[in-house]
Amino acid sequence: RASLPERGLLLLMVLVFLEGSVLPLGAASSPDVTHQANSDNHIVKEAGHNFTKKPFPVLSLDYHHIQAPFEISLWVLLASLMKLGFHLIPRLSGIVPESCLLIVVGLLVGGLIKLAGEQVPPVLDSRLFFLCLLPPIILDAGYFLPIRPFMENLGTILMFAVVGTLWNAFFVGGLLYAVCQIQPGNPSILHQLELLPCLLFGSIISAVDPVAVLAVFEEIHINELLHILVFGESLLNDAVTVVLYHLFEEYAGVGSVTVMDVFLGIISFLVVAVGGVLVGAIYGILAAFTSRFTSHTRVIEPLFVFVYSYMAYLSAEMFHLSGIMSLIACGAVMRPYVEANISHKSHTTIKYFLKMWSSVSETLIFIFLGVATVEGPHNWNWTFVTVTVILCLVARVIGVVGLTYVINKFRIVKLTTKDQFIVAYGGLRGAIAFSLGFLLNKDHFPLRDMFLTAIITVIFFTVFVQGMTIKPLVELLAVKKKQEAKRSINEEIHTQFLDHLLTGIEDICGHYGHHHWKDKLNRFNKKYVKKCLIAGERSKEPQLIAFYHKMEMKQAIELVESGGGVKLPSAMPSAVSMQNIQPKKLPPAKPAERALSNLPKGREEEIRKILRSNLQRTRQRLRSYNRHTLLADPYEDGLGDLLIKKQKMIELERKIKDMNNYLTVPAAPPDSPTMCRARLASDPQAYSMKPEPDSVPTIQVDLASPQSPDSVNLMDEFRRAEQQHEEDQGLMMKPPSGESGPKKPGEEDGSREHKLMRCLSDPGPSADEDEDEPFLP
């Protein structure tokens, strides 16, 4: 065990060296190949000067042919292996945030390439960055954006994003210019720096970077409010950055900005922001609408989500609108409707693909940052760089404090000093700033290299220093952490209840506040929008019911995955069952008698057959337990030892008898409206929670392909097969008394419950909470 981290380190070093050596090889390969080909030709010509026939090449190297995709794959592979490697070394990932480690790796790789004397590929090329690396991360963020806290704090977020960024840009730019102008006696390179380039630099450096924020904040798990404030700010400041950047870039050549330009700039900002959101929303609605019709082609459902979102991004970029805002809007708009329409597998696919892409993208970005740092071009100027770093920090702190003072006048739940500190400290800069700097034209901006150096220094400072220290600071300040609690049905009920209550109280008070408009929007949504965009009966499903179904399904899947089939599906490891909460009207009958009297043998056999084919783990045990006949089990080994088997069978029989009391699959009338859910196994599976009026449970199970455990989605309803129970049944979720289940190792329980709790934390499709599962569960 001790050797594993060391092995991991060794692996890392090997890989880094490999990477470093292969890439220059790739870069240098083309002359090699041609050289080789030339030498081949030479040899041939010598061999037979009249013959033009070459010996048939049995094995030849043609790197050039596959160079580009090969190098890309190599980079991606490196990124993924790095990520693996870091998690093999346990202590390291606790102390140093991943982003820092990745930058270091990038530095190493860049260094190696440089040592090999080769040209470092322009990895952080702006086109590559903005069109390929950034969108997955933003889409992932937008799709899983927790809408409710985002909307509730939208005003605060906008203030920070717009006013805060403007303040930062002007403060840093202006003061930098002032500093550059001092020391008139000692003419330095700084004196040729004009005001507008300074302001441009200020606007590049002042934007909080979503990638860096995500990377660092993901590991510190602070409470939802702070997370959404910093993260939301980093997303929404894109519009400001875009406008400022273009504005200053345009006019830096001219050298002056008039009032008219400023006015146009403001209009441009509105267009960029609102336009971006509109473009995103349109594509989102298109995606939602398309997903309505995908019930027959489930396989390509995720593709629609990805392609529509990407097109939203590209369309926005085409018009120089804010691509990030467009992507966020697209993801956020389409999610509730798409999730109501797509199958469960598609949902999982989308989730994991997004997480995968964004993870790889993020890793690559940080590595490239390291590589690009090594490459340069650099122009180190002590004054400029240090002043920039200091000004950035100061501007951020002043900005946050000042803005919070104003914002708190309008907030109900005020931001405390601790909150302000975290918001200020969490303002990390990242690769976007670098790419924007990279984009600058050297002719217009002769001091571009100096800018780049300063940008990289600031990035390094924020990511390393702030990134590393924020975790201990959070602990030190005892900032409220994220609640790990699972989302329970009670919380969901009361969240809804509260919504209505507060809306009602607002109505009684007579002013139309936040809740009133939210309620109006919800009703509009329910009445018109959902009907258009959601297929079939799901469009009428109230949120609470949707949530409940989702929870049920999670339980069912969990149940099947735990393999027991007899383990109780209730949320908690307790012995509480419906019996305990139903008012007692009848004396509880003995379980054994009930089973024997009610279920005819054929029914029993049918149950067993179904269980056998669907519950994989129990398959082995369910075989040949029929107490009347001894069925030979072709799958089981050791057919010889019948005695032991018989004993086992008797034991199992007892358990199965218990099971049969409680494990029934309710009937599924095919026309049950509320329950048609085509989530599992690509077939519209109708299952009903309506208890059957008759005592004998009718089981209609769709024996979907046995290799997919998901297909048993019907095991979420357990009823007591009791004749005497006249009144309506509730849910029967009782574990068989005594030893529960044929195979249930103790330690499995614990992990199962944890898994179950994680599952239950997954809210319904239109619920606002996002799925905060880490990429590596």
Next chain:
Amino acid sequence: MGASQTRSEHKYQDLADKTGFSLEQITNLHKRFQQLSGNEDTLSRQNLDNIPALANNPIRNQIIEAFFDKRNQHQDEVGSFNEIGFEQFLMVMSHFRPPTLKTTEEEKEALRKEKLRFLFNMHDTDNDGTITLVEYRKVVEELLSKSGAIEQETAKAIADAAMLEVASTNVPDMAPDDFYEGITFEHFEQILKGLEMESRMHIRFLDVDTTTMRCGKSTS
């Protein structure tokens, strides 16, 4: 003018101390009270029923009932009024005040308890100190009542599952023959701990005069 003003101010000061509202907020709420009650001194259920905006609210009956519930007046009485005066109206409204920056942790706890108590009273209609299964079922039914034709069974199932969850969380080691009477206030507090009521259950009370419709600034 002066005399009556000081008199009303004095009266409001008393109320302000009791409920924690500011004088401006009380004045505004008084205006609204007058509006609702038709310039009478007391408000009846009918007056609240007539608010048009409430018509779409699925739990309007419970909300209206809460105003007339004696338990919400913090005077250890039970039962319900037929009509309420301004003071009672204000007392009920005071449950929806937000915490301020100066609220200490203990005060926040007390605030949360108070708000949860309000919710509890809304559910526990027969005032026996527990929310029984029947009562909880009613709650869920009412919640889903405006959502179109949903089946009774679904609401029941949801309520049952919720109840089961409460029981499992609070009394995990129940014997199979025990009966879980209902959700007590402590259990209620326990299961809703995660929602942080003191930060969620509040509305914005206006300090300035608004009798007209106003798009309230979002609570951020």
